[in-house]
Amino acid sequence: MNPVRDNLNITGICLDINFFMKARYLKTSSISNGMKVAIVIPAYNEEETLGLVLKSIPRHLPDVKKVEIVVISDGSYDKTAEIAKKAGVTLIEHDLNRGLGGALGTGFEYAKRNDFDALLTFDADGQHHAEDIWPVLRPIVYKKADVSIGSRLKNPLGMPWYRRVGIWGLNIFTYIFFWTWTSDSQSGLRAFSRKAIEGINLQSNRMEVSSEFFYEINKKNLKLIEVPIKSIYTDYSLAKGQKNINGLTIIARLIFRRFFSK
Amino acid sequence: MYRTIFDGIALIKIVFTAFALFAWSRAVIRFYSKDLNIKELFFWSFVWVAMIVLVYVPGKTNFLARILGMERGNDAMFFLAIAGLFYATYRLYVKTNEQEKEITKLVRALALKSVKKTTSIARRVSIRAKSQPKGPRDRPTGAGGTGRGKKRNQPKAGHPRDEKD
Numbered sequence: 001m002n003p004v005r006d007n008l009n010i011t012g013i014c015l016d017i018n019f020f021m022k023a024r025y026l027k028t029s030s031i032s033n034g035m036k037v038a039i040v041i042p043a044y045n046e047e048e049t050l051g052l053v054l055k056s057i058p059r060h061l062p063d064v065k066k067v068e069i070v071v072i073s074d075g076s077y078d079k080t081a082e083i084a085k086k087a088g089v090t091l092i093e094h095d096l097n098r099g100l101g102g103a104l105g106t107g108f109e110y111a112k113r114n115d116f117d118a119l120l121t122f123d124a125d126g127q128h129h130a131e132d133i134w135p136v137l138r139p140i141v142y143k144k145a146d147v148s149i150g151s152r153l154k155n156p157l158g159m160p161w162y163r164r165v166g167i168w169g170l171n172i173f174t175y176i177f178f179w180t181w182t183s184d185s186q187s188g189l190r191a192f193s194r195k196a197i198e199g200i201n202l203q204s205n206r207m208e209v210s211s212e213f214f215y216e217i218n219k220k221n222l223k224l225i226e227v228p229i230k231s232i233y234t235d236y237s238l239a240k241g242q243k244n245i246n247g248l249t250i251i252a253r254l255i256f257r258r259f260f261s262k
Numbered sequence: 263m264y265r266t267i268f269d270g271i272a273l274i275k276i277v278f279t280a281f282a283l284f285a286w287s288r289a290v291i292r293f294y295s296k297d298l299n300i301k302e303l304f305f306w307s308f309v310w311v312a313m314i315v316l317v318y319v320p321g322k323t324n325f326l327a328r329i330l331g332m333e334r335g336n337d338a339m340f341f342l343a344i345a346g347l348f349y350a351t352y353r354l355y356v357k358t359n360e361q362e363k364e365i366t367k368l369v370r371a372l373a374l375k376s377v378k379k380t381t382s383i384a385r386r387v388s389i390r391a392k393s394q395p396k397g398p399r400d401r402p403t404g405a406g407g408t409g410r411g412k413k414r415n416q417p418k419a420g421h422p423r424d425e426k427d
Contacts, residue, residue: 072373091378094369102366106373113374205362256359 034065
């Protein structure tokens with residue numbers, strides 16, 4: 001054991017990694033020269049978790065010129081808006097509660113009006129890891145896909161079995177109605193390219209919006225990629241999230257959206 | 263005389279007649295308050311008078327039953343009523359849905375008009391700290407310090423990413 005040689009070895013590896021990273025940076029930076037990314041966080045009475053979520057989100061990402069965090073307070077009556085203001089992020093406030101779909105639609109509209117190159121949606125209930133942001137966003141930044149979905153079911157550790165069953169049920173319905181197969185139709189961590197931001201036209205107001213994305217993806221011929229992510233299941237996020245019984249309402253609304261809506 | 267008029271008239275017929283007369287009177291009142299024009303008044307008068315007359319015509323639903331291939335006129339009426347109700351529910355659902363969408367559009371437009379862009383206190387402090395010339399302010403904190411310098415330097419030390427821009 002020669003400590004000097006071992007250290008050198010370690011340094012050698014580090015240098016190699018640096019070299020590799022640099023090479024990749026040079027290769028890809030020509031493709032995307034400084035993107036503007038909006039991280040949209042729909043929040044409805046999320047004072048308990050929003051502060052920590054906002055703290056955890058990185059303000060700088062590789063090959064991204066500007067990261068803007070946009071909190072959409074969807075008619076919250078607790079301290080959600082105050083927390084967002086204190087954290088120094090962009091705050092959009094709905095006067096009335098319009099549901100997840102309504103809030104995400106506002107996020108898309110904001111991104112469209114302000115010329116964002118990419119949009120990432122992130123849940124405010126603290127179920128996502130901030131480390132998963134970059135893996136999900138990367139295919140968009142390097143123009144490998146138009147829509148990138150963070151799939152919890154590719155790595156379903158820690159997810160309660162009944163939740164898994166519910167999501168699979170909705171996946172099947174999403175496939176039947178919208179002809180797009182996905183392993184996690186209800187994921188809250190998704191990224192969209194500019195083409196997707198401009199093409200996707202959300203009609204749903206409530207939770208069925210998660211499946212509606214796939215309808216739009218199929219209709220507008222957007223390229224879809226799935227990235228495995230981890231989810232943190234706490235009692236809080238389980239109580240806030242969708243229940244299986246809501247799945248039935250979602251299915252009813254999907255049928256309506258598919259066959260009766262414009 | 264009494265027997266010839268009321269014999270065999272079911273209570274339902276009387277109730278229906280009263281209701282139709284009431285509805286007709288509403289139409290007349292709305293005509294006088296100029297909410298309805300003369301054409302609309304004629305239309306509603308025709309509808310309600312026809313309803314009253316039809317109630318007293320025997321066997322009228324048998325015709326409907328024959329068309330629908332049913333035995334009894336009552337069955338045909340139930341069938342039509344249920345179908346009509348289903349359709350009304352569907353129309354109502356569509357309308358509510360459209361209204362929900364309109365409300366969302368309105369809420370969205372209002373929200374996007376007043377977007378609040380704020381800079382975090384930590385970030386503002388770090389920007390100010392950077393814009394100030396280095397010198398006596400960068401004194402080390404600890405014994406003798408007021409703690410002010412520490413506060414100013416904290417975000418800069420805590421968020422190395424802020425130095426990048």
